[in-house]
Amino acid sequence: MSALAWFIPEYLLLAGAFLALFAELIVRREGAGAAAGALFATLAALSAVAIGVRPVAFGGMLELDQVSVTVRVALAVLSAVYLLWLAGRGMGPERSREATALVLLATLGGMLMVASRDLMVLFISIELATMPAYVLMGYRRDDEHTLEGALKYFLLSMTTSLVMLYGFSFLFGIAGSTSFGVIAATPSAGLLGAFSAVFVFVGLFAKMSAAPFHYWAPDAYAGASPASVAFVSTVPKLAGAAVMVRLAVLLAPGVPALPTVFAVASLLSMLLGNLAAFPQSDVRRLMAYSGVAHTGYMLLALSAGSAAGNAAAIYYTIAYAVPSMAIMLLAAEEGTAVDDFAGLAARRPAAAGVAVVLLLSLVGVPPMVGMFGKLVLFTAALDAGRLALVLVAVVMSVVSAGYYFRILRAAFFAEGRTERVARALPASVAIMALTAVTLSLGVFTGPLLRWLTAAF
Amino acid sequence: MGYIVAIPLLPAIAFAMLAPMSNRVRNKSLWISVAAVLVALVLSLVAFVQVWPGGHEGEAVYHASVVFASISTVNLGAGVLLDPISAVMLVVVTLVGACVQVYSIGYMHRDARIGWYYAVLSLFTAAMLVLVLSDNFLQLYMAWEVMGLCSYLLIGFWHEQVAPRKASLKAFLTTRVGDVGFALGLAVMYVTAGSFDFSVVLHGFQWAPAVATTVSLLLLFGAMGKSAQVPLHVWLPDAMAGPTPASALIHAATMVAAGVFLVARALPIFEASGVALTVTMLVGVVTALVGGMLAAVQHDIKKVLAYSTISQLGYMFVALGAGGIVAGFYHLVTHAFFKSLLFLGAGVIIHAAHTQDMREMGGLAKKMPVTTVTFTIGSLALAGIFPFSGFWSKDEILTVLWHGEHYVVFALALAAAFVTAVYVARLWFRVFTGPEQSELKEAHVEMLVPMGVLAAISAVIGFGSPYFAQFLGHEGEWPAAPIALTSTAVAGLGLALGWWAYGRRTKVLNTRPLKERAGFVYGALTMKLYFDITYDFFIVRGYGLLADALAVFDTVVVDGVVNGAGALWRAGAQAGALIDRYVIDGAVNGTATLVRAAGAKVRRIQVGRIQAYQGLMVGAIVLLMLWFVVKGA
């Protein structure tokens, strides 16, 4: 089938976004838009799987290699599950119609980012992915904290993406073309090449909320509604990770010191993320810092600079995204303070059990996927001689058990309110799906990793 | 010859039957235990007869063993070895055991938990028989420890009161100190000889003197713990808190003799080391002397007998140390009979006088003829007066010392004999003569019959000494006349002194006068008068001071050390608990608070102002660029 057909998932998402805006007019029910969105996202995921790996298309602008396909499917699945949850619970007081459209557009942007092989397409798709995120973060129009958070996210993110764009311009200048193939072929341009790489990665570090460019995340997450945080903290981050890996592969030959930059960023992120998360009492802020920490682990894999390291980075980000989204969705249902989880085991035993599986996966306790992510990641890092960093990562994951368990302790050992939140089947199904993936993905580590490593 | 295995098995089965229903058993079912020990006695006699001509030194008449543990190439087995020594011990243990069990029926019949008493008594007898019959040191050690348990249970039998509880714990721990040495000795033996079996270790292995010394000293240390030699003797006097018949069996005849039996069994190793023998002898003679002196200053009748046992055991160690295994062993046999007789007698006396303090006793001779006769035979045997058994065995030891040219030790042994005679006389006169202090009546027949049997044996067995020697495979002859005369003279002198101090008194006297009189009598006996003043000065004051010092030494220093160790240990434990809570746990909790503090500090970077964040980010970018410039990527 022609190159155009390879991008059916993207068309589906686009159609889904527009349709969602008007779905409520056709069908009176509140969640109809989100449900339609979920359906389209699922279709997009299925078609992405069907299409599979494809050579370069549109004159070298887009390519569907193993990494792009895997991340495309992951993004589509995550947004489908998120929209399913949205159909169940909605965005609190606000209408969920616009949110669905924004989610689908952001996922579309993510898919394009991952597949792009050209600086221009990359820039546009990054903007396409981030702008809906600004709006999602500021979705509660009448809450000044939400707006303040969104504004902070907007200003800081815009500053860093301008710096990234500046980097892109230099890259273009050196190579004379925006296509990755040409850039890869041009010999390294010494200091200017290094500066351009720095500028590029500053933008990506900010998007992935890696220290020292993570400042927007804690404030933005703390202000926004947990539902939007669930999406913004996972899907764009996964796309960002894929882009970072691709650019790392692209720019590494030209800038030999790049892995050290990743190592430094990883160390800072792990230390700052885990330590700052310890005293938090708001789940959103805690998960923000946890995001910083997990980006640190992902960067540790990148700093290995090997094919296994890059595959591990992608795998780990997926292994991080799934449970985090589920936990944030749980927080959206139960309340954003850690104390709101009090007595969860008494009133919703199933939810408490789910929380255990999700949090333990983030700590890295087997048999959940988190542990396999860390195992693969540490193996790649140790293979590249990053022993010191691995030891820091190991100790920090023990520290992380400290603050994750505060949520568990509240859920199981503290007395809280006894009346259950209203039962919403789609929402519960969504969370259950994410938990099932967290539990079972570990078993498929082998094939998934072999598939990813083939891309490098 | 398979019945040999039945000997230890019978009491064990009795224990197994009695233990579960221990506090619901009626007097009728006691007979299970008594019957078991009686049958064992018969079997032992049969075994003794089968070994009778004896004389084959070292090699076993009957030996069977089964392997219960195999570690790579080494097999550890449990076995039954019948040779002259074990045959003799079998008879001694079962005979004394039978007498004690029959005696206990009368003595203990009012006690509610008599079933448990008999159960532990049977277990003890079984353990002792297993020890006697064992064919390797490991099995000997295991039986040794089980006996320690039984002594703990018997001493602490009346565990409602505090004293027995404290005494039983002290006994178990002090013997356990010895057992640590024993275990290490076994470890060294195993590492050098590669096995525990007597056949390998004693006969098959060439011991280098150095390692032989270590092994034998360690085994000696274990024996000292169990046989209550100085300084590990502190537990025996306190152990008197247990029922008297139990003390008769355990603290007179069998358990304390186990130490001597161990050294007798391991003698080839001791001989290979040489040094160990002299150490054994020294320990023995010191204990004999000290034990005797302490016995002379005690007021509790059972404590006197306890210290007397320590002293007599010292004698046995002296004999073994001097190489006279026959003499030492023979004394063990005779001592087993007359000392258990004395203890059973003491039981009757305490029942009659309702007290254990000799100062409140007196005039038993008139109202309790049978007890008096049997007790007198036992006392005379203990004092070593012709024709009773004590005389023969003590003389054997003196002869061995004399032939071995250990003149100093010989003199000390004689002094110990003198002191023995003194405290025997003191005890006898204090208890049997003088005014009656309470209405007295003779004991029941079940108590008198065993005493009678033991008295008969104590009287008669003395004459068997040369045959006993041949039985053990050594040539035996009657003790040399001169030594026999000197020892009798010394014993007689002691008795006379005892009579002088206590016999002809009209009213109750305390020990103070004895010390003055002892000075004069001894002075008179010396050949030349001009020694008088110097002996006065040394003997009177010396003796007084020594006795008091020893008493103080015993209670304050040795006991103090033992109790002190306990207190020190408790303080150490408290300190340990504090270390645990504050140092280690402190460190652990410390890290948790450290992390929390670090978290709080890191958290404050997030100030909230957008431009602060931008500033920080720009700073990071500039730093990164500078770093690249410097590194010249």
Added chain:
Amino acid sequence: MTVFQPVGALSFMALSVVLFSLGLYGALSRKSTVMVLMSLELMANAVNINLVALSRFSAPAEMTGQFFAVFSMVVSAAEIGLGLALVLALYRQRRTVEIDAMQELKG
């Protein structure tokens, strides 16, 4: 006489750097959020200059740099619109656009 010699790519890049730094300084120091947005816009234009200049000097044949600049302008316009909407919404709540008023979320 020709006063102006043809100017190399370097001077354009220099201009771009100066403009970029000015924009950055403005974003860091201005008190009103609107002015911060303006400074960000200045930085965007600096990048555009750089793009166009580099396109002219390093790859004159195909006009990729120019397209990139056009796209960048479109994107910036959209973003600034979004930014101003956010500032407006915040103004309606807090009656101020002072950037230092936006520091309640912290820790």
Added chain:
Amino acid sequence: MLLSAIIFLPLVGAIVTALVPKDRGDLARWIAAGVTTIDLALVVFLALKFDVAQGMQFAEKVAWVPQFGISYNLGVDGISITMLFLSALLSVIAVVASWKMETKPTAYFAMLLLLEVGMNGVFVALDFVLFYVFWELVLVPMYFLIGTWGGPRKEYASIKFFLYTLFGSVFMLVGIIALYLQAGTFDITAMSGLGLPATFQWWVFAAFFLGFAVKVPVFPLHTWLPDAHVEAPTAASVLLAGIMLKMGTYGFIRIALPILPHAANQWAPFITALAAISIVYGAALAFAQKDLKKLVAYSSVSHMGFVMLGIASGTAEGLNGAIAVMFSHGVVTGMLFLIVGMVYERTHTRMIQDVSGLSHQVPVAGGLLAFASFASLGLPGLSGFVGEFLTLLGAWKSSVPAAWVVIAAIGVLLAAAYTLSMVQRVVLGTPSEAVSKITDLTRREVALLVPLVVLTLTVGLYWNSLLRFTDPVVTRIVAMLAGA
């Protein structure tokens, strides 16, 4: 297939029990009892079919993550069969011991079954990753057992337990990965006997030591044990002391010694020193305790010190002794915790001075407590003596400095000190006011203790009943250690 059944049967049981409605506690009880009994039957069947001569048996191997050499690899040899039997037996006893559990019974029995999955798994896993999965899996149910059904300071104790062990095990993970990078596979049996470079071995051994020593526990990494024991419910204490402590020492014997023999020899003096200190330190603190459970907890530190002494000696006697102590400590301390639990159910106090004169009021409980105490202090004829004596022999025979062995021998004396002073006050003497009204053990409770008493006596009298299984494997490991 048998081994997979033994591991995953309790998992199915746990899921089914968790799904049982909350008010049907009795149904959950019976399911748990049924599942654990069947599991025990399977293990016994396995043990009967087990041929002592060969090495690894009943092996099952399925590729899992091939390009990392990770495989689902199970197998059983002499040592693991004994531990598996102990684990299955104590699980049954733990379930029956908590028959009268009222608070949230379904969750409680689900956790117990999940615990059994982890424990069985550790002893049969032959792949590092699988071993690590089961090793960590055990933490989660124990955390909830202590945290939910524990005593007053349960939260502190449970999180301390979790973090302590997690801290050790993550370093073990680094060790595992380093080994993988060197050997190219995660298969434990394939790795034993590899000539790995000395310094590399040293560092990996350090990582493993940290992971296992926390679990054993070895002095100074032991402070989580008393808190965990005091706060854990009886059944959890039995399993924690009975089996989870042995996972650490099993790790040493199965992984550290065969794979890193050279490093094991280098570390031996250090481990012996720590072991001797653990023995004396544990005994000292046990002597100072006022709470019965804490006393037994510290006695465990002392007993596990003997195990480490045996392991560090590297001789046949030492290793056999170590496994004997592991087995006997599991049985004896299991008994002690059960009886202390039963006494606590009746008197609601564990303070030694409040409980006295048990032999008068409740002779069966008093008798059994005395029996267990004597086994614990190493009285010959009972299983406690077997291990301790063999370890001393092995330690003396090995090249380890003699001073430490003497200290360990003194440890035996100290064991008698704290055990008997406890027996003095608790079993003997006149019944205290708390004890004077209680009833003796029911038939169910006695039935629980009988198998343990029988085991103590059989192993105590006929040592080969245990050594028959362990000796062949130990001989092979000793040969490997000698070779390095």
